[in-house]
Amino acid sequence: DVKVTQSSRYLVKRTGEKVFLECVQDMDHENMFWYRQDPGLGLRLIYFSYDVKMKEKGDIPEGYSVSREKKERFSLILESASTNQTSMYLCASSLLDRSNQPQHFGDGTRLSIL
Amino acid sequence: AQTVTQSQPEMSVQEAETVTLSCTYDTSESNYYLFWYKQPPSRQMILVIRQEAYKQQNATENRFSVNFQKAAKSFSLKISDSQLGDTAMYFCASEHTSGSRLTFGEGTQLTVNP
Numbered sequence: 001d002v003k004v005t006q007s008s009r010y011l012v013k014r015t016g017e018k019v020f021l022e023c024v025q026d027m028d029h030e031n032m033f034w035y036r037q038d039p040g041l042g043l044r045l046i047y048f049s050y051d052v053k054m055k056e057k058g059d060i061p062e063g064y065s066v067s068r069e070k071k072e073r074f075s076l077i078l079e080s081a082s083t084n085q086t087s088m089y090l091c092a093s094s095l096l097d098r099s100n101q102p103q104h105f106g107d108g109t110r111l112s113i114l
Numbered sequence: 115a116q117t118v119t120q121s122q123p124e125m126s127v128q129e130a131e132t133v134t135l136s137c138t139y140d141t142s143e144s145n146y147y148l149f150w151y152k153q154p155p156s157r158q159m160i161l162v163i164r165q166e167a168y169k170q171q172n173a174t175e176n177r178f179s180v181n182f183q184k185a186a187k188s189f190s191l192k193i194s195d196s197q198l199g200d201t202a203m204y205f206c207a208s209e210h211t212s213g214s215r216l217t218f219g220e221g222t223q224l225t226v227n228p
Contacts, residue, residue: 031214040123042205042218050214058215090159094214102149103216105159 003027006091006106014114019078021109023091030096032074033103034058034066037088046089049074050096081113116141116208120219127196128227134181135191135222137206143167146210148182148189153221154202162204165189196226 007022031050035043045058047066055066067075092103117140127133150162165173165182181190206219
């Protein structure tokens with residue numbers, strides 16, 4: 001089974017801090033994604049990456065950056081955390097060749113910015 | 115751009131009964147995938163069922179089936195013989211086959227009552 005592991009299930013940080021959310025997948029997937037989940041808004045794509053050191057902006061990239069130094073790891077960075085970034089963050093991965101292969105998700109990190 | 119709309123924020127059903135969750139989408143692509151994902155309280159996002167737009171036949175997975183109306187851009191999920199374990203948030207999503215990005219709807223919280 002594909003395993004997507006997010007480093008923290010719950011995280012509390014303060015306004016202005018630099019925050020790192022880590023995601024690791026064990027199935028050699030090329031694609032990795034970071035989503036933000038908010039009530040009534042569903043999941044919104046922040047950034048995705050289809051290869052090491054490659055990244056593409058999603059629908060809501062403002063205030064975030066990402067890093068993909070190794071194929072299995074994709075980090076989401078909040079450069080200067082703000083209270084409106086309090087949310088659930090979900091990481092996902094998938095094969096580059098998508099035929100019949102869905103995205104696989106981690107368990108999510110519930111981030112609170114105080 | 116793709117959009118996905120789920121107009122039912124909450125639904126409830128009695129155990130063993132049938133329930134249908136609605137989803138409409140909009141896309142300019144000629145071929146694409148459609149998905150239903152389930153997110154139980156444990157937060158693990160699980161793929162329920164998928165449909166390729168060029169396939170006429172509605173997808174079925176055990177108690178889960180879809181009603182795919184391509185012309186109407188409608189993709190509803192039917193759950194038969196509802197079980198307590200079906201209680202979850204359900205997300206409809208679309209993805210065009212030339213990319214890997216998912217677009218999610220707002221979600222429908224389904225509660226199965228004993």
